[in-house]
Amino acid sequence: MRQQTFYEAYLDDFDKVIVYLSKNSYGGISNKFYLTNKYGQIIDLHIQTIETTQNNYNKFTLSLYEPLEIGVEYYVVHQHARSIVLQYSGIVKTQRFDEMFYYDGDDLGCVYHRDHTSFALWAPTAARVKVEICKNGVVKTLEMRRSNYGVFRLSVLENLENATYVYLVRVNGQWLQTIDPYACASVENNARSAVIDPDKIRIRDYPLTPMKHATDAIIYETSVRDFTMQKGIGVTKPGKYSGFVEENETTKELDTGFTYLKSLGITHVQLMPVLDFGSVNELYPLMHYNWGYDPVQYRCLEGSLCVEPTNPYGRIFEFSKLIEECHKNDIRVNLDIVFNHVYDKEDSFFEKTVPNYYFQMNANGDFSNGTYCGNDVDSTRKMSRKYMIDTCVWLVRTYHIDGLRFDLMGILDIDTLNQIYQACAAINPDFMVYGEGWDMPSFLDYRQRASIRNNAQMPRVAHFSDRFRDVIKGRTDVNEVNVKGYCTGAVYLIDIMKNCLCGSCNDIGVEKMFQHPRNAVNYVECHDNMTSWDKVKECCKEDDRDVRISRQKMMIAAVLMAQGIPFIHSGQEFARTKHGMNNTYEESDEINKIDYARRNRYQDIVDCTKALIKIRKAHPCLRYADAEEVAKNVSFDTIDQKVLLYKAKDDNEEIITIFNPTGETFHYDLSDAYQLLYHDGPAEDILIQYANITPYSTMIFLKKYV
DSSP states (O other): OOOOOSSSEEEEEEEEEEEEETTGGGGGGOOOOOEEEETTTEEEEEEEEEOOOTTTTTEEEESSSOOTTSSOOOOOOOEEEEEEEEEGGGGGGHOOOOOOHOOOOSEEEEEEOSEEEEEEEEEETEEEEEEEEEEETEEEEEEEEEEEEGGGEEEEEEEEOEEEEEEEEEEEEEEEOOOOOOOOOOOOSSSSSOOOOOGGGOOOOOOOOOSSSSSGOEEEEEEEEHTTOTTTTSSSSTTSHHHHTTTOHHHHHTOOOOHHHHOOOOOOEEEEBBOOOOOSOOSSSSGGOOOOOSSOOOBEEEEGGSSSSTTTHHHHHHHHHHHHHHTTOOOEEEEEEEEESSSTTTTHHHHHHHHTTOOBTTTTTTTTOOOSOOOBTTTHHHHHHHHHHHHHHHHHHHHOOEEEEEEEGGGGBHHHHHHHHHHTTOOOTOOEEEEEOOOOOOOTTTTOSSSGGGGOOTTTEEOOOOHHHHHHHHSSSSSGGGOOOOTTTTTTGGGHHHHHHTOOOOOOSSOOOSGEEEEEEEEEEOSSSOOOHHHHHHHHOOOOOOHHHHHHHHHHHHHHHHHSSSEEETTTTGGGOTTSSSOOOOHHHHSOOHHHHHHHHHHHHHHHHHHHHHHHHHHHGGGGHHHHHHHHHHHEEETTTTTEEEEEESSSSSEEEEEEEESSSSEEEEEEEEEEEEESSOSSSOOOEEEOOOOEEEEEEEOOOO
16 A cells, blocks of 8 residues: 555666655655665666645656666665665566566475475565574574575575474565465464474375266365364364364264265365464464454464364374375365465565565555455466465375365466366366356456356366356345245246256356356355355245245255256255354354254255265266257256256266246156156155156156166
8 A cells, every 4th residue: 555654665667666755745845866775876766757646645757777686675865865765566566577586496485304404485575584493492593595586595404393483574674574485384373384394294095986077076065163063963073173074983873073974975075264264363263263264374274173283283184184084985175275365465474575466456556355355366476376376286285185166266367277277187187176256356357367257268167156056046145135046936037047957058048157067066055145044034935944945955956966066065955044144254153063953853855965966976967067968968848937847868868857946736748657766855766657746846757768
């Protein structure tokens, strides 16, 4: 933010300095400016333009005829002999800066060996960098050496395992203390980075059911904390990584926690943020609740979710066990990653190491706020993009994760997302990349945004389909809570419902949204907004409880039968409620915890969900990846423009799913005998030709060709 003090100076390009003089200081007038530095040099600045701003400042655009040495500390002096530090600002956004200082090495951060540890920090605008190391209570501060590409280096010839450290960066006239952007371990509350032996992070691999396409996935979103915080469910370490996969006689008897997760039949569990976030005190985790969409570190795990937050290895080993146990039980693990903004821009390692570089900023020094968090990360900078790619690759190699869900992905750029997918898929061919493709109002050109509108340029990246959500369930905005969807009674949406069931990859009912069904993540509920059960209670007040249960089953059926990638939010399968609250990111454990007693009360919906998952996994015609296959093999029929028949086939079989969101009974001649697979629940093995379609019901039929 500029124009905050009487006198400010910014290096905005290699040949341009911008000075702001408040009219409350010398009337904002100066006829001369020059630069000085520690070498005693005098460098003339030439006034090009002067303009008055709305904030009662004079803005001077000054030109440089001599190149400056980037990283040297300069001061701007005006005619009244006042001097101010020249801040490296807009220059870091130039292509020339990126090309001059781009470093493609793989040794940034702390590289541990038994007999020495090397430290490397990319900080090209810094004048000096030191590293402060603490081991066994002894603290020493060592000067680092500037090397090529603005990387500061130091090698310490001793065994530093379990030592902690911070960097001291002299930049823009200030000494700033920061943790290491590339650190993979830290102490509690991200106070200091920690030196660990990466060879001790060992994850045993287990065979996983092969995936032919991303559409083979069935994603189940949950929170490590929420999943086991209810008392009396048999978990001895509630809300922790170890508690998430804990099984014992009680969990098996009550079907809770990991025992329950395994029983669902899902292929992927998507964990809400487990990388270090700033809103929960890791030493007193029960004092605050937060989902964790306020990132501080991207390689260090969140300490409030582990048993030993003060032990840098503790969270690593505990989380590694979680991954192993999931894989052992044929459940892949996707992580929710929040690259779009940081918890506190001014205190982030991005801003402290290279100010302004990592955040979207315009020519006036204003920062983009498309995230509504006060800062938008700039993924178009070469070292910013490298950081994201390097981090994602590190997570895949280190923790053997299977996918990444990107929060507010539309803040990031297309090229970065494509390169992340390519780099991660080179390690794990089944790797998934998907996220929120909302078109956020950031400074990034809309043509570069990794948003839904640009999905054609991201062939292997998927996006949450807000069309699917709103058409099936109804609008989610708090001001539109009464607006219904097809499954909640708005039968006029039947043609757009067809489009959604096709993965919105064709023009049936409305223009297409995605290139292929593999680009569509179909959902009606996630951690954001009301739960679908709470939404239905609001928009279908005329319905009794049994009808709402039928609608809940129908929405889940739409998710699991549609072409595309199905996504289920934990508890959706037993009518999870947050008591009508719209956004519970910091409410309490009482509001957010998974309620297994409620699960027991709504076991019928759970059984339906399990049956639908089995049907999807058993029939490839429900999982087409390409638009051409959908066009060839998916068709529809309707009854009175109210009841929808969705037909999917391949060379071996045909599946017909019937949705009746009305209170009427209908009859349909299938023209041949079909096996009834599902009628608001697992069905008896009977053949039917004439379907009796009861009110608020979902039916699924199968016909084998051979």
